[in-house]
Amino acid sequence: MTTHATSPSQVPVGVDPTRPSIARIYGGFLGGKDVYEVDRQVMVKISSAVPEAVDIARGNRGFLNRACRFLTQTNIDQFLDCGSGLPTAENTHQIVQRYNDEARVVYIDNDPVVLAHGRALLEDNFRVRMIGADIFEPRQVLEDVTIRSVVDFAKPLVLLQVGTMHHVADDERAPEIMREYIDALAPGSYVVFSHFIDPETPELTPIAKRIENILVNGPLGAGRFRTRDEIMAMLDGLELVTPNVQDPPGLAPCDLWWPDGPRLGGISGAARCIVGAVGRKL
Numbered sequence: 001m002t003t004h005a006t007s008p009s010q011v012p013v014g015v016d017p018t019r020p021s022i023a024r025i026y027g028g029f030l031g032g033k034d035v036y037e038v039d040r041q042v043m044v045k046i047s048s049a050v051p052e053a054v055d056i057a058r059g060n061r062g063f064l065n066r067a068c069r070f071l072t073q074t075n076i077d078q079f080l081d082c083g084s085g086l087p088t089a090e091n092t093h094q095i096v097q098r099y100n101d102e103a104r105v106v107y108i109d110n111d112p113v114v115l116a117h118g119r120a121l122l123e124d125n126f127r128v129r130m131i132g133a134d135i136f137e138p139r140q141v142l143e144d145v146t147i148r149s150v151v152d153f154a155k156p157l158v159l160l161q162v163g164t165m166h167h168v169a170d171d172e173r174a175p176e177i178m179r180e181y182i183d184a185l186a187p188g189s190y191v192v193f194s195h196f197i198d199p200e201t202p203e204l205t206p207i208a209k210r211i212e213n214i215l216v217n218g219p220l221g222a223g224r225f226r227t228r229d230e231i232m233a234m235l236d237g238l239e240l241v242t243p244n245v246q247d248p249p250g251l252a253p254c255d256l257w258w259p260d261g262p263r264l265g266g267i268s269g270a271a272r273c274i275v276g277a278v279g280r281k282l
Helices: 022-029 037-049 051-071 092-099 112-122 138-142 145-150 173-184 205-217 228-235
Strands: 078-082 104-109 128-132 158-162 190-196 238-240 274-281
Touching (some): 022 112, 037 051, 037 205, 051 158, 051 190, 078 092, 104 145, 112 128, 128 145, 138 173, 173 190, 173 228, 190 228
Parallel strands (some): 078 104
Antiparallel strands (some): 190 274
């Protein structure tokens, strides 16, 4: 894996190269090169504990891409992507603007590296914005002047909380955060959501707990693997769509949420430890 040197001339302003970044680690598992040595050390620990942990990041990204493609079938043309992370191939705006070049996308993050890279890449696309805010303080997002100049909350929109809420350690606060966002959405809006899960089985719970232990007790200090009931509590007020032809509406492992085609084999245990859902506000 390629890592950046950490000399002052190479580190963007506002970035602390001695502290790991969730966004950089996630991007690193997806093959990105914006990774510092401190991030690589966390990635090595996770991979040593669960070699197939990379499947979580890849499954999460694939789910995001497929959910965005699904939602291009609606007439919704405004997307609010919370905790968007470092730009990689097939970002939200690239997917939705391929089908509707007038679609508006606002990315929100508070990581200096994400903001710097995102703004540089998006400067020529006037229908896309990158905003710095704390997504776990919904009022910062919902009352932001720039966001409101792009997004009309009186009309349906797509809210993306993909791989974000498991970084909220407080089990009571997490549903409250989602409730604030969902309450602010107009009827007919959609929420795209994914979260680490403890499947509560003898085979999979140890995998979830090994990764959680590294994330929570390490320098990141966050990464909760919640139960299905705990995750569903964050989606109250939404009508969930069917995740695939065989299952009723609800949650599904990200890799199994309307996959692009048949699989040659099953999915790994780690891949079953992150689930996704798409829900419509009635």
